[in-house]
Amino acid sequence: MPSFDLAAIGQALPFAEALDDLGIAVTGRGVAVVQAPPGSGKTTLAPPLVADRVPGRVVVTGPRRVAVRAAAHRLAHLTGTAVGELVGYTVRGDRRLRAGARIEFFTPGVLVRRLLSDPELSGTAAVVLDEIHERALDTDLLLGMLAEVRQLRDLPLVAMSATLDAPTVADALADGAGPAPLVDSPGALHPLEVRWAPSPTPRTDARGVTRDFLHHVATTTAHHHGEGGDTLVFVPGAREVERVIEGLNRLVPGAEVLPLHGRLGPREQDRATGVRRGDSSRIIVSTDLAESSLTVPGVRLVVDAGLSREPRRDAARDMSGLVTVQASRASMIQRAGRAARLGPGTAVRLIEESAWVRAPEHVTPQITTADLTEAALVLAAWGSPRGDGMPLLTPPPVAAITAAEETLHGLGLVDDEGRITDLGQAAVRVPADPRLARALLAGTHLVGTRAAAEVVAALADDLRSEDGDLTRLLAGLRAGRGREAPRWRREVDRLTRLVPAVDGEPHSGAAGLIAALAHPSRIARRVGDGPTYLLASGTRAALPAGNSLRHHEWIVAADVARAEGRVAAGTGAVIRLATGLTRQEAETAGAGLRVRQVRADLGDQRVTAREVDAIGAIELSSTPVRVDARTGAAAVARALTGRGLDVLVWSPAADTLRRRLAALHHHLGDPWPDVSDEALGRRLAEWLGPELQRIAMGTPVATIDLTDPLRRLLPWPEATRLDELAPDRLAVPSGSRVSITWPEHDEPSAAPVVAVKLQECFGLAESPRLVDGRVPVLFHLLSPARRPLAVTDDLASFWSGPYTQVRGEMRGRYPKHPWPQDPWSAPATSRTKRRM
Structure with missing residues (x-):
């Protein structure tokens, strides 16, 4: 069996000094956790070291396809062999491997599916998990799954990272001898100068990264480029890469400016990751792809936008997507380190130093923020629904994994207990999101294998069209228009081979039907005559202005995203890709969401009920029916949850009592009750139970007087002092x-006010104080016409001073009313002098 010349391969690589420690850990314990900075050579040296210590093939995972291909090419080059001969790789849609290869590089998703089909990993001698610090969801799952495999068979496992909470991983990989051994390699960097060049304008707004900031990225890069070596620019996504390159081509004419992101083809990626061909320096504009998972040679300057793109799930709107966030300090340190591999380097961070201090220390684990539907299917197929009992670095959030399981159940991929079904077993073998896999499997029999695969391939690759019409997008791809067309066609061919071939009849609605099978909750019906649609999930979303799909009553929103401000007709969500549906197609694809039930709502006046036939939230027909107690109560509860106590009608008497109680609670505390919205909401059953039952059965809300219900909260025996402490007169x-x-009630610290004619207070020398003398009354002293003359909570001071001026101004205007020189001894009255 061929071995590797580690001395030759590791020449000048800092990680070579850690090989002995790693060899001892692999041979002695069969497990190790490696911590070494980017560029130290761990990806190049650790796999051949492991291969030399164990007989058979070593599997290595890298976080992205471009990183996997680059690592395999580099190691093959260092061993003087062709790719696939001694070192090969397998990524989605591309495999280069011969029977005698000793090392095979994988993306994590490919290895997850191999584990599901062969839990013992037959023919695999050892596994190396690289870049686990990125906390990608597939890598986290792999770590837990492989830890369980090690309990069943002797499988050497090495987990490697650039920045990592190493003891946590060591504990996750613990065996009978304790935590996994740690192998630390500090690496070696040349001096690095960090400069700060914050943008004068905001980096992001409601639409994403701003054009002004991308212009700042380009101008700053152009200003610093040329100081020596190549320049590596970090921006959050492929769209930003293209925008910055457009600016650099204008600002640095003649320079070789190259993109680097996951959507590029292999040749374009190889140009950026390969050695410079000519004498002129390059500018490589990259996503975080170049952060730690692959090496871009020749870089001496890094320009960092300080942004990352992370998955987020909006559970309320049933939407998931990538959001732009502040990059973690760990990520920015790794990016900067790319400039100091070959010699002294410079990193320019386009943020304020204060933003650096506020940035999160580490990257957010995807398992805590991403849509977990695919992960939930993997866990079900592994035999551990919801990940219960697995040694995961971070357990999945309960709400997110429960929502994912509910989605899978609605698709028929898991049963009521979360166990995988036969359809789920078939779907997990399709390397796509479970929704798309289910659509491919179910849609094949409706529109034919090829037509179904075409739609799934377009949705899986997140392709876009300028007008947002999925049907037109597919027509363009079939015609070969756009640079994505060749990749899309290869994916269609691959998907077609994964499912039984079925010849389908030409189907004009294939795009809509397959998209709706994948996302039945996004079946939508137009609301009124505008651009707004109600999705089956209950979310309202709108088509962009001028979209050609507005004439369709029914559509399926293949891609819907959150929107801010006036965008999307005020719905908060914009439909970015869609196609039309017929009602029949909507009913076919949405059969799993079809319900016939009684629905009740609390409107402005009372609870009303209807028996509806609906696809999720979309009502197909409805008939008014009598409301029952249970349905009515649920309607009242929903209204209170959504609108709070604004649902109720507060009479003047109830409002006054609430204000008095709020003041008592503020100034005296317990046992006087808290009557804030939050507190009353928590105690609804206690003080409003009978009235809520009446509302649930159809009693108009406005007829419910809340005064007596509030009195149920009064403490005894303290309640007997209510009128003494907080009188209403x-x-x-x-x-x-x-x-x-x-x-x-929400400003209880303010003073109680008494608005009274000035003449009625003659002789009142001291201002009254309420609430056990704690709160002075604020007097609004009025003219005979009940217009304000003075505001005071100190009557003694008023009579001694300002009264004289008020008397001088008012006695001529109101001569029929008394304005005595001595208000202290004058009789108080509400009458004129004659009537006195």
Whole structure:
């Protein structure tokens, strides 16, 4: 069996010094956790070291296809062999491997599916997991799955990372002898100068990365390029790569400016990752692809936008996608390190130093933020629904994994207990999102294998069209238009080979039917005459202005994303890719969401109920029916959850009582009840239970007086002092009992107000204080026409000073009313002088 010349391969690589420690760990314990910085040579040296220590083929995972291909090419070159002969690779749609190869590089997803089809990994002698610090979802799953495989068979396993909480991983890979051994290689970097060049304008807005910031990226790069060596620019996505390259081509004419991202073809990727061909330096504009998982030779300058793109799930709208976020400090350190591999380098960060301090320390694990539908199917196929009991670095969030399992159940891929079904077993063998796999399997029998595969290939590759019409996008791909067409055609051929061949009749609605089978919750029906559609999930979304699909009553939204501001007709979601449906197609694809049930809603006045035939939230027909207690109660609960206590109607008496109680709770505390919206919401059953039952059965909301229900919260025996501590009226010297206006319940610290004619307060020398003397009354002293003359909570000071000026101004205007020189001894009255 051929061996590797590690001395030759590891020449000048810092990780060569750690090979002895790694060899001891692999031979002695069969497991190791390697921590070494990017560029130290761990990806190049660790796999052949392991291959020399164990007989058979060593499998190595890399986080992305371009990284896997680059690593295999580099190691094959260093061994003087052709790719596939001694070192090969397998990625989606591309495999170069001969029978005698000792090392095979994989993407994590490919190895996950191999594990599902062969849990013992027959024919695999050892596994090396590279770049696990990126916390990609497939890599996290692999770590847990392989840890369980090691309990069944002798399988040497090495987990490698550039930045990592190594002890946590070592614990996850623990065996009877304790945590996995740690192999640390600090690496060696040349001096690195860090400069700060923040943008004068915001980096992002509601639509994503701003054009002004991308212009700043290009101008800053152009300014610093040429100081020596190649330049590597980091931006968050492929669209930003293209925009920055457009700017650099104008600003640095004649320079070789190359893109690097996962959507490029192999030849274009090889140009960026290969050695420079000419004498002139290059500018490579990359996503985080070049952060740690592959090496771009010759780089001496790094320009970092300081942004990353991470998956996020919007559970409320049933949408998932990538969002642009501040990159972690660990990521930015790795990016900067790319400039100091060959000699002194420079890193220019396009953020303020304060933003660096506020940035998260490590990357967010995908398992905590991503849509977990595919992961849930993998876990079910592995025999561990929801990941229960698996040694995962981070357990999946309960809400997210439950939602994923519900989606799989709706697609028929798992049963009520979360166990995988026969259809689920077939879907897991299709290397695509479970929704698309299910659409391919089910759609083949409706429109034919080829037509179904065409739609699935377009959706799986996240392809776009300018007008957002999926049917037109497919027509262009079939005609060979666009640079994506060759890749799309290869994927169609691959998918076609994965399912039984079925010849389908020409079907004009194939695109819509397959997309709807994949995403039945995104079947949508137009609301009114505008661009707004109601999705079966209950979300409202809108087509962009001028979209040609607006004339369709029914569509399927193949891609829908969150939107801010006035975008998307105020719905909060914009439909970016869609195609029309007939009602029959909608009913066929949405059969799993079809319901006939009684639905009730609490409108402005009362609960009303209807028996509906619906696809999810989309009602096909409805008939008014009498509301029952259970359905009505659910409607009231939904209204209270969505609209809060605004659902209720507060009479003046109830509002006043609530204000008085709020003041008592604020100033005296317990046992006087908290009557804030949040507190009352938590105790609804306690104080409003009987009334909620009446509303649920159809009693109009406006007829429910909340005064007595609020009194149910009064504490005893303290309640007997309510009128003493917080009266609703105040006796003044004239004999009148004037209403007290207590402050709003959400501003209980404000003073209670008494608005009264000035003459009714003659002789009142000291301002009254309420709530056990804690709160002074604020007097609004009024003219005989009940217009304000003064505002005071200190009557003694008012009579001694400002009253004189008020008297001088008012006695001529209101001569029939008393304006005595001595307000202290004058009789208080609400009458004129004659009536007195």
